[in-house]
Amino acid sequence: MTPLKVGDKVPAFSVSDDRGNIQSLNDYSGKKLVVFFYPKASTPGCTAEACDLRDHFKELQDAGYSLLGVSADSEKRQRNFSEKYDFPFPLLADEEKEVINAFGVWGLKKFMGREYDGIHRMSFIVNEEGVVERVIEKVKTKEHAAQILN
Numbered sequence: 001m002t003p004l005k006v007g008d009k010v011p012a013f014s015v016s017d018d019r020g021n022i023q024s025l026n027d028y029s030g031k032k033l034v035v036f037f038y039p040k041a042s043t044p045g046c047t048a049e050a051c052d053l054r055d056h057f058k059e060l061q062d063a064g065y066s067l068l069g070v071s072a073d074s075e076k077r078q079r080n081f082s083e084k085y086d087f088p089f090p091l092l093a094d095e096e097k098e099v100i101n102a103f104g105v106w107g108l109k110k111f112m113g114r115e116y117d118g119i120h121r122m123s124f125i126v127n128e129e130g131v132v133e134r135v136i137e138k139v140k141t142k143e144h145a146a147q148i149l150n
Contacts, residue, residue, distance in 0.1 A: 003137075004103050028066055030128050032064045035124045036144070069087070069092065122136065136148070
């Protein structure tokens with residue numbers, strides 16, 4: 001599957017978040033949105049990435065960004081992850097991979113000589129009209145906020 005590119009319109013989606021609320025693309029109409037995909041809640045890299053975004057949340061908000069984290073974890077797992085680290089942004093429990101497939105981030109991965117299907121750690125900056133403005137393919141988990149703000 002090919003990820004969305006700059007200039008692509010993001011397909012509409014509606015998925016429940018870590019609090020059981022439905023989050024849809026329409027909720028962010030007229031706002032700049034960062035959709036960050038991570039492989040699995042509570043794993044070291046994903047924790048570092050989400051905590052970096054939490055620690056710089058005010059700066060991201062001041063720059064006009066809303067944030068949505070997405071993985072294929074259950075609502076309960078996302079809620080535990082969010083509560084443990086006190087994230088100020090919703091985490092989508094995309095178990096059916098609706099958003100993951102819409103953005104094209106599911107695919108073959110290689111890790112320690114193994115090949116398997118999984119979520120590629122990528123972030124998409126979406127403009128007020130729901131169009132991809134920027135794609136961050138090489139996410140630096142400990143400096144992700146800086147990558148977005150630069």
